[in-house]
Amino acid sequence: MKIAILGGTGDLGKGLALRLAKMNEVIIGSREKEKAEKIAEEYKKEAEKYDLNLKFIGLTNQEAVESSDKIIISVPHEVLPQFLITLKNYEGKLFISPIVPMTKTKFGFSYEPFRIGDKEVSAAELIRSTLQGARVVSAFHTVPAMKLSDLNAKLNYDVLVAAEDRATFADAAEIISSIEGLNPLYAGKLYVSKYLESLTPLLLNIALNNGLHAPSLKIV
Numbered sequence: 001m002k003i004a005i006l007g008g009t010g011d012l013g014k015g016l017a018l019r020l021a022k023m024n025e026v027i028i029g030s031r032e033k034e035k036a037e038k039i040a041e042e043y044k045k046e047a048e049k050y051d052l053n054l055k056f057i058g059l060t061n062q063e064a065v066e067s068s069d070k071i072i073i074s075v076p077h078e079v080l081p082q083f084l085i086t087l088k089n090y091e092g093k094l095f096i097s098p099i100v101p102m103t104k105t106k107f108g109f110s111y112e113p114f115r116i117g118d119k120e121v122s123a124a125e126l127i128r129s130t131l132q133g134a135r136v137v138s139a140f141h142t143v144p145a146m147k148l149s150d151l152n153a154k155l156n157y158d159v160l161v162a163a164e165d166r167a168t169f170a171d172a173a174e175i176i177s178s179i180e181g182l183n184p185l186y187a188g189k190l191y192v193s194k195y196l197e198s199l200t201p202l203l204l205n206i207a208l209n210n211g212l213h214a215p216s217l218k219i220v
């Protein structure tokens with residue numbers, strides 16, 4: 001599969017790119033093409049440290065959208081509304097959102113959904129509302145970037161997925177399953193994304209209060 005990662009130069013982008021590139025063609029998207037090309041070369045060198053010969057292509061975010069039908073949006077939540085309105089030619093494409101809108105207060109981490117008018121919405125619902133005609137999936141929120149980036153780390157996580165229908169879930173599940181040790185589970189339609197996104201601040205609070213590191217999920 002050809003998979004584009006918008007904001008693929010960041011922490012989660014790096015981890016997903018390194019893991020996905022074992023089985024897929026991975027495009028690194030950035031606001032700046034030169035940065036994307038430089039980071040794509042760095043990821044190749046990083047993979048070589050693990051004796052892996054992986055290839056990455058660096059493009060602008062818009063070029064990345066146009067060159068793939070399967071796209072992960074991996075930008076900070078603060079910039080999401082402004083970022084989305086810069087995108088074009090996305091109709092019919094699959095967009096996966098790992099985005100967690102949260103803030104850190106003196107009490108711990110707190111989920112801070114977006115708003116459309118009076119209504120609170122999840123990041124995935126904001127994407128669906130802005131990128132009309134795109135197919136939107138919510139996933140990967142509880143997979144720590146640092147574990148993905150450490151190719152010596154053996155993963156054994158469930159990835160909870162929200163998608164409007166089973167066919168859309170299946171398309172996203174194929175991408176998730178192409179990373180060894182990640183198991184996609186269908187959590188429900190896109191409205192459940194707010195529950196999935198809010199698991200991350202919950203896990204981080206549990207980690208903070210119990211001295212845990214890089215927490216994730218396995219349903220038993």
Ligand SMILES: NC(=O)c1ccc[n+]([C@@H]2O[C@H](COP(=O)([O-])OP(=O)(O)OC[C@H]3O[C@@H](n4cnc5c(N)ncnc54)[C@H](OP(=O)(O)O)[C@@H]3O)[C@@H](O)[C@H]2O)c1
Nearest residue numbers: 007009010011012030031074075076077079099100141145
């Ligand atoms: N880190 C994790 O462990 C983790 C786990 C699960 C989910 N997430 C979610 O994944 C998303 C990405 O997290 P991250 O830690 O990878 O973020 P990050 O490293 O802070 O940023 C990712 C990329 O976003 C791009 N970016 C920054 N400002 C931007 C702007 N104003 N407009 C467009 N692009 C901009 C940058 O790429 P360029 O400068 O190259 O354009 C940057 O490399 C977040 O929404 C987060 O909630 C993260």
